[in-house]
Amino acid sequence: MAEYSCLIVEDSPMMRQLLVFALARVKNLRVTEADDGVDGLRKLASARYDIIVTDINMPIMDGLKLVKRVRTDPIHKDTPIVIITTEGSQEDRQRALQLGANAYITKPIQAPQVIATVKELLKIE
């Protein structure tokens, strides 16, 4: 059975823990954590990931900048990206999707929604 890898980029330890808990429910998904955008890019440079879940509001490098950088990375330019943010307006959503994000989840997150989104993007039954 195929094994997938997921990179979570989130500065809040609480949210990271929550996302790890949620994504542990997806079979054959290996999860790696990164504290912010820079840490995320470092991890993306050292390994290949099948999906990226990132917060927008982060210190040092925010999620939108990360999305831009990932889309220019030849290895990860097609990797699905899920944006998690407190901003729920349609404009924010459009902005994130235009930058290259594949899905947009607003806080407070619901684990079933995160699981369903990741499964859908990875095409897991």
Place this chain on the structure above:
Amino acid sequence: MSDQQRTSDQQRGAAGDPERASADAGVAAPSSPSAARRANQSDSPPPDLKKQRDEFLQSFSRSARMTEQLVRDYEKLAERVVQLEAENASLRAKVEADDAIRDLLRKIDELEREKTELISRYTEAKRTYSGLSERVASFEEEFSNLANLFVASNQLHSSLSPRRVVRRIKEVLAQLVGAERYAVYLLNADGTALAPIASEGVPSESLSPLPTDLVDGTGRVAEVLRTGAAYVDEEVDTSQGSLQSPPAVIPLRLDDEAVGVICVFATLAQKTRFVTIDFELFKLLGQHAAGALICASLQAESGHRRPNLEAFIDLGT
């Protein structure tokens, strides 16, 4: 030609031709009238023999006719038998066809019954599956809620730094509850004033000092502090709350005493009401936040010294 047939032909021929019959019977026919006369005079059979011969010939002729009749009857009967056999075969085929149709009808009935049963079982399975799906969704939601509670509790108690504890309380409110504007107050030592220790989305001048009638008066905060019971408005749009009418006021309890409150003035725009997990998170914050805060403060005051073992001896006896 068989001997029997030959004999029969001879008999038939004799019956139809008297002269030939007589020749066959050993009587020579006279070749001319004079010779006939001579023969009549010399070789003519006695009249009784002639009579016998005629009778025999008549009898033979009758027998031949009867035989012919019998043969014809036999042939008719044979034809009839063939016809009957054909009819019989046809009827048998028809009966067999009828049996086949009956079998088919019986099978159709059985299949119809099976179909009805299968449809019934399918409907039942579908209902069961639907029920199971609902239960799975319910379990998933419960799991999600438990994960939220575990993470919140874990984060609250994972630090002995008052600053970090406050940050974790704020994270629980912002990230898990979805609060956009909120404040955390603690009562002063003599319980006469509420001091804001943390807030988000609210100008600091709006928070401090709180009017004293909030403590002694009839406002929501005062009531929550007095009763120790949380106030959560389930009817209003929580994203539209205000400083004057916060949709949620949660008491921070230490043992059985309220030592502070959390006021949620408004939630994020996309969150318009509180849900089950929010009530659980409020309960958790109410029971653990004050304890975590005070514990962290005492630890900080003590210079992060661990208490001597003597402090724990005899606690369990």
